[in-house]
Amino acid sequence: MLKRLGLLLICLAMMVPLVPAHAQAGKTVYVPDNFPTIQDAVNNAVPGTTIVVRDGVYRENIIVDEKRDLVIMSEHGPKNTIIYNSREEIEVNIIELKACTNIALQGFTIANDKYSVAHGIKSTSDNVIIKSNVISGPGINTAIILESCRGVTIENNTLKFVVHGIRMDRTSGVLVKDNLILGMDFYGIRLRHNNFRVTICGNIISSCLKDGIFIEDSYYVTIYLNSITGCQESGIRVSSPGNSIYLNNFVDNGQHVAIQKANTTWNSQPLDYIYDGRKYHGCLGNFWDNYKGVDNNHDGVGDTPYTISEGQIDRYPLMELISAYQIMPSTTTSTTTSPPPTTTTTSPSKTITTTTTSYTSPSFTITSTHPTTTSTSPPASFDTIWILVPIAILVALALALLTMKRGRRKV
Numbered sequence: 001m002l003k004r005l006g007l008l009l010i011c012l013a014m015m016v017p018l019v020p021a022h023a024q025a026g027k028t029v030y031v032p033d034n035f036p037t038i039q040d041a042v043n044n045a046v047p048g049t050t051i052v053v054r055d056g057v058y059r060e061n062i063i064v065d066e067k068r069d070l071v072i073m074s075e076h077g078p079k080n081t082i083i084y085n086s087r088e089e090i091e092v093n094i095i096e097l098k099a100c101t102n103i104a105l106q107g108f109t110i111a112n113d114k115y116s117v118a119h120g121i122k123s124t125s126d127n128v129i130i131k132s133n134v135i136s137g138p139g140i141n142t143a144i145i146l147e148s149c150r151g152v153t154i155e156n157n158t159l160k161f162v163v164h165g166i167r168m169d170r171t172s173g174v175l176v177k178d179n180l181i182l183g184m185d186f187y188g189i190r191l192r193h194n195n196f197r198v199t200i201c202g203n204i205i206s207s208c209l210k211d212g213i214f215i216e217d218s219y220y221v222t223i224y225l226n227s228i229t230g231c232q233e234s235g236i237r238v239s240s241p242g243n244s245i246y247l248n249n250f251v252d253n254g255q256h257v258a259i260q261k262a263n264t265t266w267n268s269q270p271l272d273y274i275y276d277g278r279k280y281h282g283c284l285g286n287f288w289d290n291y292k293g294v295d296n297n298h299d300g301v302g303d304t305p306y307t308i309s310e311g312q313i314d315r316y317p318l319m320e321l322i323s324a325y326q327i328m329p330s331t332t333t334s335t336t337t338s339p340p341p342t343t344t345t346t347s348p349s350k351t352i353t354t355t356t357t358s359y360t361s362p363s364f365t366i367t368s369t370h371p372t373t374t375s376t377s378p379p380a381s382f383d384t385i386w387i388l389v390p391i392a393i394l395v396a397l398a399l400a401l402l403t404m405k406r407g408r409r410k411v
Contacts, residue, residue, distance in 0.1 A: 028052060030075075038062050038072070038083070045070055053108070055080040061087055064125075065098045074107035078134040078158075085112040085139070093122040093145075100125035107132050112139035119145055120162070127151040137161040146171045154179060165189055165205075168218075172196040176203060184208040188231070191218040201225045211237040212253070224248060224268070225322060234258040249321050251289045259309045266314040272328035275300035284325065285316035295319045 026048035033054070035041035039062050041051045047069040054075050060083065064070070074081035085094045094110050097103055103125060110133060112118040120135040122145040130153070135143040140162040146152055149171045159165045160182040166189045168174060174195070181188040181203060188205040191198060195218035203226045205212040212228040215221055216239040227249040228235040235253040236245065241263035250256035267285040274280070280299045285306070293302035306317040318325065 030054060031058075032056075042067065042070070042072065053081055057082045057084065059084045059086045061085060061092060062095045063093075063098060064096065064100055064103060066100065067103065068101040070100075070102070071104040071106070073104070077107050078109040078132065081107065082109040082111060085114050085116075085118040087118075088114055088116050090116050091119070091141075092116065093119045095121045097121070097123040097125040097128060100128070102127045104129040104131065105133065106130075109134040109136065110140075111136055114139060117141045119143075120159075121145070122147070123149055123152065125149060129153045129155070130157065132156045134158045134160075135162065137163070142167050146174065149174070153177065158182075159184075165208075167192065168195050168198065169193040170195065171198065174198045176200045178202040179204075181205045181212075182207060184210075186210045187214050188212045188228075190214045191216065191221065193217050196220060198222075203227075204229075205235075206230050208232070211235070211258070213237070215240050215243060219243070227251070227322075228253065228256075238264055246286055247284055247318075247322050247325075247327075248286045250286060251321075256288060256290075257308050257312075259312050264312060266308065266312065267316045273300075274326040274328065275324065279328070283316045284327075285314040285318060287318040287321050288314070291317045291319075293317060300325060 028050040029035060029041055029045070029052070031038050031041050031051065031053045035044065037060055038051065038053055038058055039060055042062060042064050045051060045067060047067075049069075050071040050073070052073060052075050058081070062083070064072070083094060085092065094112065095105065097105070105121065106129070110120045116139075118139060119141050120143040121130060121133070123130070124147050126149060128149065128151070130144060132155075135157065136159075138161065142164040143159040143162050144154060144157070144166045146166075146168045147170060149168075151173045152171065153175045154166060155175070155177045156179065158180045160180070163185040164187050165181040165184050166176060167187075168189075168191045170193055172195065174197075176189065176199070183206070186208070187210055188208045189200060189203075189212070191214065197220045198218065200213065200221070200223045205226060206229045208231040210231070210233045212231040212235045213223065213226075214237045218240050219242050221240070221243040223236065223243070223245045224247040229249065229251040231253045233254050235250045235256045237258040237260070238245075239260035241261045244265040245257075246266060246268045267283045270281060270283055272279065272281050273284065276298065282299065282301065284301065288306050291302060291306050293304040293306070295301060296303055300319050302317040302319055306314040308314060
């Protein structure tokens with residue numbers, strides 16, 4: 001009996017050092033202080049970890065595979081933290097998020113100086129935030145690829161001088177907001193193959209050799225508050241019905257819109273707005289630099305419609321660039337597609353809330369190097385209890401052994 005109790009005590013003693021591993025959840029680690037590479041930090045990260053990458057140049061291809069609740073961020077922004085492709089193979093990804101949930105990737109410059117062609121960021125994961133990164137060519141084929149994703153936010157990134165900007169396949173619930181997309185060899189944003197409920201707002205898309213935005217086989221796509229300029233073939237190419245496009249600037253494009261399938265809405269629902277110091281209520285369309293109409297009542301909306309193509313008309317064309325219109329928050333409900341309500345995306349270390357009721361230009365600064373942490377791990381007191389429980393059992397068993405020994409001596 002005593003031997004069995006002794007073995008049990010040994011087993012419990014071996015368990016004690018394993019329990020504090022749970023207390024690591026929610027911690028912050030630094031590269032290269034705690035781990036020599038970003039990949040090492042990712043491989044060893046537990047849910048709730050924030051990986052902060054110090055300033056420097058990192059030559060590695062990073063795979064985040066089946067991880068959840070991670071923040072991977074630079075310490076001082078993309079100017080100071082550069083990730084270069086390290087592989088010579090064709091069609092490699094510099095950063096890949098595979099089968100993950102709740103990942104935030106923020107504040108890196110991603111580049112390729114190899115002769116091979118690489119993609120910037122590829123995600124096949126859900127609830128992802130890609131924010132404040134710079135992805136720059138040459139040598140980058142597609143800056144950001146989303147495949148079979150849900151709940152993705154792409155915000156405040158600079159994509160410049162690559163072949164393709166953002167490509168989506170079989171995605172839903174995506175917000176593309178306040179990005180600068182400049183000098184693409186082909187498309188700025190391309191939606192292919194069964195995308196659903198995508199919002200594209202507040203972006204500057206300029207100087208693409210083909211189309212600024214190409215929508216194909218995609219539904220419930222809302223495009224508003226974007227400036228689309230200098231795209232050689234078209235500002236927007238539409239080959240899917242049932243989408244909404246309004247409050248955008250179309251300036252100096254080969255053709256502003258190329259329509260292959262109709263049934264697109266070209267104006268907002270009735271809303272409150274301020275123009276030239278006065279408040280108005282009504283629908284707003286888009287600004288077209290070749291619109292020749294007049295505005296006799298001075299409400300900022302042309303008195304005659306703008307013809308986009310046969311059967312496609314903007315009935316409320318804007319007289320000035322969208323920056324001249326201040327959109328007021330509205331509490332009314334409309335059957336037409338309106339700007340989405342406040343979008344709250346929960347990341348592992350913070351909750352990012354974005355509202356899209358007014359025009360804002362892209363911003364590429366990181367306001368905090370240490371995000372506010374909302375830990376998803378058990379509190380410290382809970383971990384302490386689980387550490388103390390085996391110790392208490394050890395003490396109780398030791399007392400039981402002493403009692404048994406004393407009882408035998410008395411007998």
